[in-house]
Amino acid sequence: MDAVFFAQLLFNGLAIGLIYALIAVGLALVYGVLRIVNFAHGEFLMLGAYAMALVTPVLGLLYLPSLAVAMAITALLGVVMFELLFARLKETDFERSILVTTGLSIILLHGVQWIFSASGRMVDTEFGFAGVEIGDIRITATRLAAGVVALGAFLALWLILTRTQFGRAMRAISQNREAALMVGIPPRKVARNAMMLACGLCGLAGAALAPVYLVQPIMGQALLFKAFALVIIGGLGHLQGAAIAAVILGVVESLAGGFLTIVWQEAIVFVAMILVLLLRPQGLFATRIRVG
Amino acid sequence: MPETALLELRDLRAGYTPDTAIVDGVSLTLSPGTVTTVVGGNGAGKSTLMKAIYGTVRHLGGEVRLRGEPIQHLPPWERLSRGIGLVPQGRCNFPEMSVEENLRLGAYRLTRSEAVRAIERVAAMFPVLRARWKTQAANLSGGEQQLLETAMVLETAPSLLLLDEPSLGLSPKMQAEIFATAASIARDTGLTVLMVEQNVRGALRVSDTAIVLEQGRKLMEGPAAEVARDPRIRQAYLGGGATAMGT
Numbered sequence A: 001m002d003a004v005f006f007a008q009l010l011f012n013g014l015a016i017g018l019i020y021a022l023i024a025v026g027l028a029l030v031y032g033v034l035r036i037v038n039f040a041h042g043e044f045l046m047l048g049a050y051a052m053a054l055v056t057p058v059l060g061l062l063y064l065p066s067l068a069v070a071m072a073i074t075a076l077l078g079v080v081m082f083e084l085l086f087a088r089l090k091e092t093d094f095e096r097s098i099l100v101t102t103g104l105s106i107i108l109l110h111g112v113q114w115i116f117s118a119s120g121r122m123v124d125t126e127f128g129f130a131g132v133e134i135g136d137i138r139i140t141a142t143r144l145a146a147g148v149v150a151l152g153a154f155l156a157l158w159l160i161l162t163r164t165q166f167g168r169a170m171r172a173i174s175q176n177r178e179a180a181l182m183v184g185i186p187p188r189k190v191a192r193n194a195m196m197l198a199c200g201l202c203g204l205a206g207a208a209l210a211p212v213y214l215v216q217p218i219m220g221q222a223l224l225f226k227a228f229a230l231v232i233i234g235g236l237g238h239l240q241g242a243a244i245a246a247v248i249l250g251v252v253e254s255l256a257g258g259f260l261t262i263v264w265q266e267a268i269v270f271v272a273m274i275l276v277l278l279l280r281p282q283g284l285f286a287t288r289i290r291v292g
Numbered sequence B: 001m002p003e004t005a006l007l008e009l010r011d012l013r014a015g016y017t018p019d020t021a022i023v024d025g026v027s028l029t030l031s032p033g034t035v036t037t038v039v040g041g042n043g044a045g046k047s048t049l050m051k052a053i054y055g056t057v058r059h060l061g062g063e064v065r066l067r068g069e070p071i072q073h074l075p076p077w078e079r080l081s082r083g084i085g086l087v088p089q090g091r092c093n094f095p096e097m098s099v100e101e102n103l104r105l106g107a108y109r110l111t112r113s114e115a116v117r118a119i120e121r122v123a124a125m126f127p128v129l130r131a132r133w134k135t136q137a138a139n140l141s142g143g144e145q146q147l148l149e150t151a152m153v154l155e156t157a158p159s160l161l162l163l164d165e166p167s168l169g170l171s172p173k174m175q176a177e178i179f180a181t182a183a184s185i186a187r188d189t190g191l192t193v194l195m196v197e198q199n200v201r202g203a204l205r206v207s208d209t210a211i212v213l214e215q216g217r218k219l220m221e222g223p224a225a226e227v228a229r230d231p232r233i234r235q236a237y238l239g240g241g242a243t244a245m246g247t
């Protein structure tokens, strides 16, 4: 086996795994705070990618400012969706929440398809097709940037959740609602913040993926189901679990793509999910300390 | 003397659904600096009464007045900011956070500098918490968790502290300590305490007033010592005719 090839796959896998992690963590955060499984979460990824596609040419192809704008747009859309739909769902409305968020997903997907057509678009950035050489490994700059951005977003999220009252309140509500009321946390405000943060992170993931993949309306769907699987593998509402599972998946998929057939690459996560559901229904990491 | 009352309930009705009043027309007045115990059988509506005062159950009618101001339509966080704190029945903390983080959340309504001072103050009040600063709340003993929860609520320096069965599941020694702490805080800081207790004997010993609640209504109210001597009360809540008040 070629060590350079292996390292290249590993690197690509880490970058995509971090992106998966951003998506999965947002899903787990919304579930932890709102007790809603957001089936429209993938569409925020797609919206982030479209925001990137539209904003980048306007901003003169500058990568980071475009990412920031795309993230802000999806975070704002998250707040709007919260006020319009999510805030109206009660915790006991589990079935209704599935129908409402699935409906939202379909509306967003087809709305975008109606406006921009179903065909994919390429996103060009200041990096173009430039590559970065690390020893003998060559990785495209946009892919490396996506990994670095995702890693940075993770560190920021970690700090928010563990060091600020803004984030601590989200963990508080997910751990004990009654105790949250005891200390005077307003649940609705915190739920809105969680949606803002989760949708912003997902939009950021979409924006970072935009120069790497084809931007098209259905791009959120496949990734969403992977994110579900990761959240289940990690233990519902358990952020670290989902994030660790996501990074491992990125690497395993990448290696599988290099050494096995492409079919296996897509199936691995679901095989793992089914095994976890059968063997350890509470998730692989559910007994660990949860942040979220 | 309504103007000297800290808390006044007027014909308060509250519950969990629009059509069933679990607290069914309760009126009472608490003077500043007093300790009052609510006794009553299982399901009498004691916890619901406490939640109705704090605002975590549905308000169905009547008034809750704090220093004369009606507050029955305020959400719990607004009531906390105005000086009402509730330590609910059973375990009520953030189990997967450390003592330190739980206390930081206890200061959620406070500014950053207020929070620092409040955490210092309650840590000095309960040294056992300082000793377990980095321990997860779930790994504390039941008594330590009860102290942690009380400390979290005391951080906001409430003028009215609602304690729902603070001694539940604690050792007799720990129970006595909890009552002594409640009484001494009330004496030293002018805090008004309204508590629900199963350990009627222990609670009445540190209380000024006792209220008997049954089926969501006030059955009796009077000085704690008098209520403790009432034969019907002794029969129902104090285990027959025993006269010994000590443990």
Ligand SMILES: Nc1ncnc2c1ncn2[C@@H]1O[C@H](COP(=O)(O)OP(=O)(O)O)[C@@H](O)[C@H]1O
Pocket: B016, B022, B040, B041, B042, B043, B044, B045, B046, B047, B048, B049
């Ligand atoms: N969350 C709830 N939802 C619906 N009914 C409740 C709830 N909690 C308590 N109740 C009902 O309210 C009544 C009084 O309960 P509670 O106030 O907890 O009694 P106590 O504290 O005196 O034991 C009981 O009949 C109980 O079934």
Ligand SMILES: [Mg+2]
Pocket: B046, B047, B048, B089
């Ligand atoms: Mg009770």
